[in-house]
Amino acid sequence: MPLDDRFAALLHDAAELAPDPPAAELAASARRRHLRARRRRTAVVAAATAVVALTALGTRLLPGADPGPGSTRLAPSGGWPEGITGTFMTDTLVSLLPPGQITAAGGYGTNDGAVPGLPPSAHLLYDDGQGAGMVTLSVDRVALPISETTAGTQCADPVESPTEGCERTVLPDGGIVVVDRLAPVEPMKVRKWQATYTGPDGRRLQIWEVNATSYGPPLSRPNPPLTPRQLTAAVTSNAWDPLFAPGAATTPAPGNSPEPSGPSADRIIATARALLPPGTLADPGATQHTTGRAHLSVTLDGRTSMLSVRADPRRADAASAARVRQAYEHGDGVDPAAVRTPDGTLVQVRQLHASKSGDGPVLRWIVTALHPDDTEVTVAEWNGTDEPNARPGTPALTTEQLTAIAVAAPWRH
């Protein structure tokens, strides 16, 4: 075996010695770090602003003085009720599960950690005697009123996520429960079931579970341990009411601030159809409930491929919009700088191979365009019914034809 290959094998052996922190804990720590860093940056900006202001005013104010009647205080917990503990989250989740063995349980409340405002969550391993599976609960709030386009109220799009089944139930009070049974996808191979409850008061609870003790092999059982009925009972339980107590803010939670919603799937399909090369047959299939994106099967010159089209309006946050434009103009560490068309649209064309090293056949062709009005359009093409199982082969449309669709003016607002 060449030295290179031996060394690669050795690195994999050595990596096995790495610590294995619980995934939910890692994610929660990452969120805290981000919010701490953002708070530090805000403090630095505020301090600099204060210095300027104080200088301009002749520094007549003293540190520690009463802030005065016009000052405001930030909500201490981002709109979530105070006093919700990680223990409450864990205990409540456990109380809603059928009898079984619980291990590795943990949770985060509204006042845990250094930074308030994080949505509460809970995670554990549940074993009904047939093998343990990871169960994770997360909560947040959505803008009212809820509707068919509210995120989480529709079954997963099988083109994006291969699905083995989905049940969507509208409750008498207007709340909506969706239970997706997602099919295993390489390389993680786990079978993931998730129940999402969106209540008429804007509450949203989601529990997802897998047939493994982490999000990946080895698998511990054929299916996740909780049935769709058990998942539904847990997410719709009024045991979670303290999280959504009257008087608590009803705006979407931090980190879930709504971006401007994109066009409906029907509108995207209609726009894309009109931009297809002459002679192309298009079939969007069953009604699509997505917002801002849609897919359609296209056939041209005897070849059939799937197109996924996404249209995002300009981001509401000016700083965010500026970062996106900068990433297009200068590259962002992964993608190189975009090409500018005569009308100012920035275009990136990519081909994704079967392996991350760039070996193997091309499986996806993707064109992304940032229009002068900051509308962002992504057109992806692959062979096969669903994206995760794309197959090699010459696609129906060329990258030039994909580009012509992506940069077209009708996408602009």
Added chain:
Amino acid sequence: MERTSTQDFGEFAATRGRHLVRTAFLLTGGDAHLAEDLAQEALGKLYGKWHKVARMDNPAGYAQTVLVNTFLSHRRRRAAGEHVTDVFAETPVTDPDPSLRLTLLRALAELPAQDRAVLVLRFWEDRSVEETAHILRLGESAVRSRSSRALTRLRALLGSELDDLARS
């Protein structure tokens, strides 16, 4: 079903977190605490711009890039307060620990940080020379020469143990 950014991020962390920790573990030459710290910091950076990251074609690859840059930034910060040598000790490692894997980690830790990053990207992440050069902002020839030099140094350091490690 559309998923929220928060939920997507949790899923991503669950899917890729362990791999990030492992990569950080190799980058740090086997420092478990620092590895977790770096992985958390990298994930925190991703969380801050998750709306964009989630829509990338390869968020996992981007996460690895962020992690490597976080590691190199950490090394640069530390460099102000410590002596960092770019000269590899030409004497064999004498690690009393029977685990040969620890010997490899110890040897990795002796390498300059950027050489370590080159090796981890090339042989753990399976990145091409071009990708490695892009991530580390190096020329492709620099990546090749650093990779070759680092492997030569590891071989000099580990000697026959490299072969033993391969069989263990």
